[in-house]
Amino acid sequence: MILHLYNTLTRDISPFKPITPGKVGIYLCGATVQAPPHIGHIRSGINFDILRRWLITSGYEVTFIRNVTDIDDKILHNAIHEEMPWWALAQKYERVFTAAYAELNLLPPTYEPRATGHITQMIELISLLVERGKAYPVANGDVYLDVRALDSYLTLSGQKLDDLQSSADGEESIKKNPQDFALWKSAKPGEPSWPTPWGDGRPGWHIECSAMAQAYLGEKFDIHAGGLDLIFPHHENEIAQSNGAGYPFAQRWLHNAWVTTSGEKMSKSLGNTLRIYELLKRVRGIELRWYLGSAHYRSMLEYSPEALDESAVNFRRVESFLKRAANQLGKIPSSHIAEEFAHAMNDDLAVPAALAVISELVKEGNSALAAKDSKNLEVKSAQVRGALAVLGCDPWDDTWAKSDAALEEVVSGLVKSLLEEREVARARKDFESADRIRDRITELGLTLEDTPDGPRWSR
RNA sequence: GGUGGGAUGGCCGAGAGGCGAGGCUCAGGACUGCACAUCCUGCUACACGGGUUCAAAUCCCGUUCCCACCUCCA
DSSP states (O other), rough: OOOEEEEEEEEEEEOOOOTTTTTEEEOOOOOOOSSSOBHHHHHHHHHHHHHHHHHHHTTTTTEEEBBBBSSSSHHHHHHHHTTTHHHHHHHHHHHHHHHHHHHHHOOOOSSSGGGGHHHHHHHHHHHHHTTTSSSSOTTTOOEEEEEGSSOOTTTTTOGGGGGSSSOOOOGGSSSSSOOOOOEEOOOOOOOOOOOTTSSSSSOOOSSSOOOOOOOHSSHHHHHHHEEEGGIIIIIHHHHHHHHHOOOOEEEEEEEOOEETTTEEEEOTTTTTTOOHHTTTTTHHHHHHHHHHHOOTTTTTEEHHHHHHHHHHHHHHHHHHHHHHHHHHHOOOOOOOOOHHHHHHBBTTTHHHHHHHHHHHHHHHHHHHHHTOOOHHHHHHHHHHHHHHHTOOOOOHHHHHHHHTTTHHHHHHHHHHHHHHHHHHHHHHTTTHHHHHHHHHHHHHEEEEEETTTTTEEOO
């Protein structure tokens, strides 16, 4: 089975065929850097990081663009609130996002363009739209896209132009149609601006993605991804801008669903944001990533602390299997992709089904471990590790492994001497002393188990 | 009003006409000095009412409830 993916445009699952064989271009709408990330932002990043890793594992050469929108209304607003220049605020939060992405082992994008670095491309695109009669400047210096001049509009969200609730924005008088949206906004006092043929101003919300996608992926590319809420208006308007300029634009659209709490979407206005760094106090990064990646990307993920804890327990079972396998094999297992796992991933990235495959492999692997069947153990552990790598949760990945290797060695030595003492006690059937030593070790947060090969400890 | 997505066992969470996904919890068993870990067994669910079918969680009709989008949004 070859990779099948959903397409919001056609609302069905179909075989994925890249424009250029062996190569894939993906544009993911990244952050508007106006505030720290919450787990919803990161879930989106993780979902499409898994897509990217799976494509790479499948042999594709992937160009992955994730933009940074570093100029927009909210950034200007928050900059006043936080009493700093808008560009300082944008950079501050861009760094927080970058750190969070790195902490959760997202591969860095091939290129990560900023909106403010592509004003030239935006102006070129807007000029072309005006030339082609798809956009019009107005007296105050704004430039609007004329949605009724397009060959088609709202193909992605499946709505009808006349059914849209038109916003009461008071500016309607200067627009041809209430649904026309701003490509360019004229300069206001105290706000940043760039010179254009229509006067000084700054970009509208959607134009940056049309301009940057084209700059890095060309006029036609394979996949455009982002959150569900971007379907309308953001992606709809990107299509409008790029098609209006005569470019085919994205061939396939993928949208990830929400992280919700108590059945509701995480949103700033509701004030129930869950910040990454709060959750990292509760579980390790690799466990948070496992959790956020565990639901199907098009399904809502209902957040609760209990669900997060349960998921972490589930991950530790897999992880501890791999660690014990490495111990018995005397080396870290290599990575290999199991056929059933590939089948699940090829079915529109069916991660939940893939997790079921991992569970089975772990079960079989554990049995091989008990039976000292090294050959089988090697196969199963390689397949488990290969699966985890695709999910970005390989325990030996540098992101997670770097932490405290040096300290680990010291602790290991100390625990070892304690265990030797305990073995002496056990040998003379002094279980009271043996249990006392075990309790001490357990109290320190380590897990201890006696195996036929002697005691083993782990964190 | 328009558009889209949901409701699955104690809990989480897949599936989309027949063959009990998987995990967590709990109970029992094997192993163990005990415990942990591991393995085995058990806990037969699909919002409600009709219909189609040899067969429905899955298809059709209707109903209830929930959520999202309709120019701030991952």
